[in-house]
Amino acid sequence: MTTRHLLLASIVSSAVLLALAGCSKSPSQSAAEAAVAAATGGKVQVSQSGDHTQMTIKDDKGNVMQMNAGGNVALPKDFPSDVHLPANYTLKSVITVAGATVLELHVSGAVQAVYADYDGAMKSSGWTEAVAMQTSDKESMLNFTKDQRNALVTITAADGGGSDVHLQVAKGN
Numbered sequence: 001m002t003t004r005h006l007l008l009a010s011i012v013s014s015a016v017l018l019a020l021a022g023c024s025k026s027p028s029q030s031a032a033e034a035a036v037a038a039a040t041g042g043k044v045q046v047s048q049s050g051d052h053t054q055m056t057i058k059d060d061k062g063n064v065m066q067m068n069a070g071g072n073v074a075l076p077k078d079f080p081s082d083v084h085l086p087a088n089y090t091l092k093s094v095i096t097v098a099g100a101t102v103l104e105l106h107v108s109g110a111v112q113a114v115y116a117d118y119d120g121a122m123k124s125s126g127w128t129e130a131v132a133m134q135t136s137d138k139e140s141m142l143n144f145t146k147d148q149r150n151a152l153v154t155i156t157a158a159d160g161g162g163s164d165v166h167l168q169v170a171k172g173n
Helices: 003-020 027-040 111-124
Strands: 043-049 052-058 064-070 090-097 100-107 128-136 139-146 149-157 163-171
Touching: 111 128, 111 139, 111 149, 111 163
Parallel strands: none
Antiparallel strands: 043 052, 052 064, 064 090, 090 100, 100 163, 128 139, 139 149, 149 163
């Protein structure tokens, strides 16, 4: 995933938070669409149902980026089955763009336990550990490679307990 795509993902995340503040196709939702369209040059569609927001951006080259956040977020149907997902996770958001999927998860376990779980499960699924780093009991990072793919796992202590997991799976170049 390129820096441009990561920047775009950040813009979309911010815009979705803006849209979540509104209730229907409100001024805040329209503002979110306009902000993302101006920043990306793409066509933006935002839809909201209850606390679930979906945003789709299509640029002039036909590239599509999609983000789902809030309630009722589903794992993408094509999410790789060999990528570990912790037991009893809550999926907070999904971003798909340019051969990459980014998941934001919440789990009840402490950072060290989630780290050990990912480390063992990914290796047993044939992934090779490229980087493993535990900077404190509040954050850690793992990076794995397999079959021209890369999986980056960042685990941080959540404010209300448990851990938040940022999982990025991308096809290599």
